[in-house]
Amino acid sequence: MTIDTRNVNGITILELHGKVTIGEGSREIRETIRKLLDAGNKNILLNLGDVSYVDSSGIGELVSSYTTVTNQGGQFKLLHLTKKIRELLAITKLLTVFDSYDDEETAIGSFS
Amino acid sequence: MGEEINEGNQVSQLRGADLEITFGSQFGYLDFVEEISDAITRMVGFDEDTRFWITLSIRESVVNAIQHGNQLDESKKVGIRFQSLPDRLVIYIQDEGEGFDESKIRDPLKPENLLQTGGRGVFFVRSFMDEVDWKLLPEGGMEMRIEKRLNHTKQGEKNDD
Numbered sequence: 001m002t003i004d005t006r007n008v009n010g011i012t013i014l015e016l017h018g019k020v021t022i023g024e025g026s027r028e029i030r031e032t033i034r035k036l037l038d039a040g041n042k043n044i045l046l047n048l049g050d051v052s053y054v055d056s057s058g059i060g061e062l063v064s065s066y067t068t069v070t071n072q073g074g075q076f077k078l079l080h081l082t083k084k085i086r087e088l089l090a091i092t093k094l095l096t097v098f099d100s101y102d103d104e105e106t107a108i109g110s111f112s
Numbered sequence: 113m114g115e116e117i118n119e120g121n122q123v124s125q126l127r128g129a130d131l132e133i134t135f136g137s138q139f140g141y142l143d144f145v146e147e148i149s150d151a152i153t154r155m156v157g158f159d160e161d162t163r164f165w166i167t168l169s170i171r172e173s174v175v176n177a178i179q180h181g182n183q184l185d186e187s188k189k190v191g192i193r194f195q196s197l198p199d200r201l202v203i204y205i206q207d208e209g210e211g212f213d214e215s216k217i218r219d220p221l222k223p224e225n226l227l228q229t230g231g232r233g234v235f236f237v238r239s240f241m242d243e244v245d246w247k248l249l250p251e252g253g254m255e256m257r258i259e260k261r262l263n264h265t266k267q268g269e270k271n272d273d
Contacts, residue, residue, distance in 0.1 A: 022175050023139035053146075055171055056236050060229035067227055084164060091239050092232055093221050 001025030003032050011111050012036055015047045020058035033065050042074025043111045049080030079107050132193045137182040152194050156201050165240035166260050172233040173205040173256050181207030202259040211254040
């Protein structure tokens with residue numbers, strides 16, 4: 001998995017590419033978010049549109065990111081859920097926890 | 113995997129047949145497991161969505177076997193056996209561990225557990241497969257058995273809220 005980072009109006013957008021599964025990608029997300037928080041970037045939008053595979057470990061990593069960012073007073077949101085990720089979040093009742101968007105502009109505008 | 117092989121022949125050859133693989137406890141094998149699972153489920157005749165969910169269930173089961181069963185000991189083996197029957201696909205996942213008590217796994221849907229980072233693997237397997245059970249083997253180790261019926265190709269029926 002690779003992560004591209006860009007900044008729009010003070011919001012950090014993390015674009016994930018590839019698999020978010022155990023042993024592949026989970027750790028990178030955690031480290032990237034830790035560095036962002038250390039640098040004072042607390043508004044994070046995670047773009048999942050190019051994620052090819054997520055397992056329970058990857059879902060756990062999304063939860064961990066959400067908790068870490070929220071605990072530090074930041075906002076953590078999701079962009080472009082794939083059909084499979086949406087289904088996994090639905091059956092785990094996490095769709096209600098995460099703020100997710102299908103459109104980048106709307107997502108950016110939602111950060112307060 | 114020759115292109116010239118007629119898919120119908122593959123299906124008739126596969127019904128009733130077994131395929132077995134054994135490997136050391138390393139997550140690096142998961143992608144290989146995924147490719148085998150995708151190929152077998154395609155040959156057996158599952159639609160694309162169902163193939164994805166079966167493969168995810170196998171991945172989760174193998175992760176549990178490596179992590180909890182074999183305690184990440186790379187010298188311990190994980191075995192997977194695919195058994196294709198006329199009406200269903202049965203997959204056995206074996207490890208060298210001592211089994212586990214499912215009643216001790218916390219319910220990931222309880223409000224107090226929603227924000228836990230782990231504990232969703234078995235839940236996914238139960239959500240996407242038709243039958244799931246475990247047994248301790250007399251020769252040692254644990255075997256998980258999961259199966260998917262062939263007529264049950266529409267995922268999500270059991271999971272509608």
